[in-house]
Amino acid sequence: xxxxxxxxxxxxxxxxxxxxxxxxxxxxxxxxxxxxxxxxxxxxxxxxxxxxxxxxxxxxxxxxxxxxxxxxxxxxxxxxxxxxxxxxxxxxxxxxxxxxxxxxxxxxxxxxxxxxxxxxxxxxxxxxxxxxxxxxxxxxxxxxxxxxxxxxxxxxxxxxxxxxxxxxxxxxxxxxxxxxxxxxxxxxxxxxxxxxxxxxxxxxxxxxxxxxxxxxxxxxxxxxxxxxxxxxxxxxxxxxxxxxxxxxxxxxxxxxxxxxxxxxxxxxxxxxxxxxxxxxxxxxxxxxxxxxxxxxxxxxxxxxxxxxxxxxxxxx
Amino acid sequence: xxxxxxxxxxxxxxxxxxxxxxxxxxxxxxxxxxxxxxxxxxxxxxxxxxxxxxxxxxxxxxxxxxxxxxxxxxxxxxxxxxxxxxxxxxxxxxxxxxxxxxxxxxxxxxxxxxxxxxxxxxxxxxxxxxxxxxxxxxxxxxxxxxxxxxxxxxxxxxxxxxxxxxxxxxxxxxxxxxxxxxxxxxxxxxxxxxxxxxxxxxxxxxxxxxxxxxxxxxxxxxxxxxxxxxxxxxxxxxxxxxxxxxxxxxxxxxxxxxxxxxxxxxxxxxxxxxxxxxxxxxxxxx
Numbered sequence: 001x002x003x004x005x006x007x008x009x010x011x012x013x014x015x016x017x018x019x020x021x022x023x024x025x026x027x028x029x030x031x032x033x034x035x036x037x038x039x040x041x042x043x044x045x046x047x048x049x050x051x052x053x054x055x056x057x058x059x060x061x062x063x064x065x066x067x068x069x070x071x072x073x074x075x076x077x078x079x080x081x082x083x084x085x086x087x088x089x090x091x092x093x094x095x096x097x098x099x100x101x102x103x104x105x106x107x108x109x110x111x112x113x114x115x116x117x118x119x120x121x122x123x124x125x126x127x128x129x130x131x132x133x134x135x136x137x138x139x140x141x142x143x144x145x146x147x148x149x150x151x152x153x154x155x156x157x158x159x160x161x162x163x164x165x166x167x168x169x170x171x172x173x174x175x176x177x178x179x180x181x182x183x184x185x186x187x188x189x190x191x192x193x194x195x196x197x198x199x200x201x202x203x204x205x206x207x208x209x210x211x212x213x214x215x216x217x218x219x220x221x222x223x224x225x226x227x228x229x230x231x232x233x234x235x236x237x238x239x240x241x242x243x244x245x246x247x248x249x250x251x252x253x254x255x256x257x258x259x260x261x262x263x264x265x266x267x268x269x270x271x272x273x274x275x276x277x278x279x280x281x282x283x284x285x286x287x288x289x290x291x292x293x294x295x296x297x298x299x300x301x302x303x304x305x306x307x308x309x310x311x312x313x314x315x316x
Numbered sequence: 317x318x319x320x321x322x323x324x325x326x327x328x329x330x331x332x333x334x335x336x337x338x339x340x341x342x343x344x345x346x347x348x349x350x351x352x353x354x355x356x357x358x359x360x361x362x363x364x365x366x367x368x369x370x371x372x373x374x375x376x377x378x379x380x381x382x383x384x385x386x387x388x389x390x391x392x393x394x395x396x397x398x399x400x401x402x403x404x405x406x407x408x409x410x411x412x413x414x415x416x417x418x419x420x421x422x423x424x425x426x427x428x429x430x431x432x433x434x435x436x437x438x439x440x441x442x443x444x445x446x447x448x449x450x451x452x453x454x455x456x457x458x459x460x461x462x463x464x465x466x467x468x469x470x471x472x473x474x475x476x477x478x479x480x481x482x483x484x485x486x487x488x489x490x491x492x493x494x495x496x497x498x499x500x501x502x503x504x505x506x507x508x509x510x511x512x513x514x515x516x517x518x519x520x521x522x523x524x525x526x527x528x529x530x531x532x533x534x535x536x537x538x539x540x541x542x543x544x545x546x547x548x549x550x551x552x553x554x555x556x557x558x559x560x561x562x563x564x565x566x567x568x569x570x571x572x573x574x575x576x577x578x579x580x581x582x583x584x585x586x587x588x589x590x591x592x593x594x595x596x597x598x599x600x601x602x
Binding site: 058061062063064065079082083084086087089091093096097098100102103107110111114115116117143 | 335350353433434
């Protein structure tokens with residue numbers, strides 16, 4: 001459905017080279033990305049700022065011409081067939097608006113029905129579902145310019161879905177949203193993705209979005225794909241481990257070794273110790289520990305995706 | 317989520333034209349609605365047009381009083397007064413100045429949203445501009461016209477075809493003005509910031525479209541050159557000349573035909589520029 005082969009986008013930037021002279025320099029925003037996304041997948045596309053995420057999305061949606069490589073969405077080449085493609089895709093750019101700034105949300109939706117030439121009954125049905133699930137009724141008659149960011153984003157997502165797209169491209173849809181709005185958007189997208197009827201490609205900096213929504217994670221850095229797989233595969237690849245945090249009545253004796261673990265951190269003068277569970281289960285580690293020390297409290301901490309991704313970015 | 321299925325949209329092949337007209341109409345209505353939300357701005361704009369109308373009117377009447385035979389550029393005093401007051405109303409309808417929507421959206425990168433719709437940006441902006449012009453006809457045009465009627469004696473057309481021809485000419489002026497503004501705004505694709513070009517446009521268009529003074533006051537060769545080589549007289553001077561019956565009927569039809577030619581040329585040029593811009597487009601921001 002979505003295929004990219006050796007996709008590249010170079011930008012030429014002018015940099016100062018002397019007092020008056022400026023030199024042209026080529027910068028690769030996307031540097032040979034090859035990916036295939038199958039129908040019904042929910043793919044998280046992440047990377048640090050300037051990694052090439054939005055550029056890839058712009059090439060997939062036909063807004064930007066690739067410098068080289070191949071890209072097809074539903075067998076269409078996005079830039080030359082942009083108008084036809086527009087009927088089949090929905091796009092939300094978190095930092096831009098596709099709604100009519102001066103008009104109430106309801107009128108923006110009505111206009112989109114005409115722009116996409118959607119039969120009234122279909123439009124009504126889709127709008128009703130979005131109104132229910134995204135709680136739009138309270139601000140449907142408010143001009144877009146007066147909406148809060150969370151309300152506008154719910155409006156944007158509705159606007160992107162009213163013509164029944166097969167693929168939804170979301171570029172940072174939760175950026176700047178409060179916790180409640182984020183949860184509303186995530187729940188809606190999770191339910192949308194669960195039907196398998198819409199393929200979702202999501203770029204974000206909020207890794208909670210990815211953990212909640214995406215089975216597949218593509219990490220891009222310096223324009224290149226550095227990971228493509230599940231979140232579990234990412235943890236496995238970077239050796240992320242669960243850890244055991246214990247609060248002790250007195251510090252452990254010097255030279256103490258808990259089999260199958262390594263000490264990841266010592267705090268509070270040795271009264272709190274964090275063990276990385278390298279080659280043992282949490283139960284075995286706890287059993288080994290209580291045999292030699294007086295444990296006041298303990299917790300098992302799952303590996304943190306943010307740590308893994310931060311390591312991945314730094315490695316790039 | 318059954319309500320949000322993923323069927324690929326198909327536009328019924330037996331009514332593509334009708335559907336396109338409906339889409340165009342809806343977009344035009346959006347332009348009308350958009351401007352109708354700013355009532356105070358509409359009132360303030362009309363007030364300004366009326367104030368400047370008085371200034372321009374008395375300046376031109378003073379010119380007429382001092383001119384040989386009291387007919388500067390071939391207009392009598394009533395025609396000049398009508399030229400000014402209808403011109404003050406038509407100025408807002410034609411909307412020569414102040415439209416920076418496209419340039420702003422290019423600068424901020426919001427143009428991406430326009431490109432993601434199945435309607436070309438040129439078409440959707442044209443439709444919205446016609447809606448804006450209709451709103452201006454019903455609001456901004458009326459105020460200066462009433463001021464002219466109340467405080468001066470306006471010219472009453474004698475020929476039956478004059479008013480319909482004026483309506484056509486005004487519509488072509490709106491389309492021509494839109495084409496010019498679109499091209500001015502589209503320079504932002506290359507310059508990123510079109511304010512310099514817009515400033516030049518504001519200065520040039522006021523003089524060369526016949527707002528500052530009727531272009532017929534210029535020497536004959538300059539008038540002919542401006543009419544044929546530029547679309548600018550067609551933006552204001554031609555419809556006003558049609559209304560005050562400045563020329564013979566055949567000449568008037570010829571001038572309106574020239575406006576139509578320029579409207580087509582400008583829209584075609586805007587289309588070509590938009591296509592070229594899309595090929596080199598760099599959408600600003602992440």
